[in-house]
Amino acid sequence: MDGKIAKPKEKRRNSERRKEKSRDAARCRRSRETEIFTDLAHALPLPPSTIATLDKASVMRLAISYLRIRTVLSTIPSEVRPVKASPADEQHDSLFLKALEGFLLVVSADGDIVFLSENV
Structure with a gap:
């Protein structure tokens, strides 16, 4: 009977450990994602005061727009640029x-x- 009582406690501990590992992994992913978005924001041709106010969606939208502008401008002949x-x-x-x-x-x-x- 003692063995049966110990197993649910052990399962509960393992479950708690898995949840903790999952939370830590998610926290690490979010931290890395934030770091990447910060790097991307600083790569945009914007003043630092503007960069400081951007959220992740704005960074993505502006990065895509910047890449589109570069694509459009690259089609202009060099003698006209x-x-x-x-x-x-x-x-x-x-x-x-x-x-x-x-x-x-x-x-x-x-x-x-x-x-x-x-x-x-």
């Missing part, structure tokens, strides 16, 4: 869009919006 803009040029671009009361919209061949300027 502009040189890298300085910070002053970027400020002028923003002022030009505001002065023209316009905006920039880039759409993929599939009809997906790839880029939309802030001043819409």
Whole structure:
């Protein structure tokens, strides 16, 4: 009879150990996932203040959009591509869009919006 009583306790302990191992493994996976999303967010061409406010879904959405923009821009012939803009040029671009009361919209061949300027 003593053997029968010990077995349920042993099963309960094993079950608790498995649950603990499972929780630890899940915690480790979540930690690694967070680390990967943080690395991905820092790889995006965004200011640190913006990166700090992004959640995981936003990081994925922005990373996909960035890759789409790179794909679209890579189809432009090299003689047409502009040189890298300085910070002053970027400020002028923003002022030009505001002065023209316009905006920039880039759409993929599939009809997906790839880029939309802030001043819409």
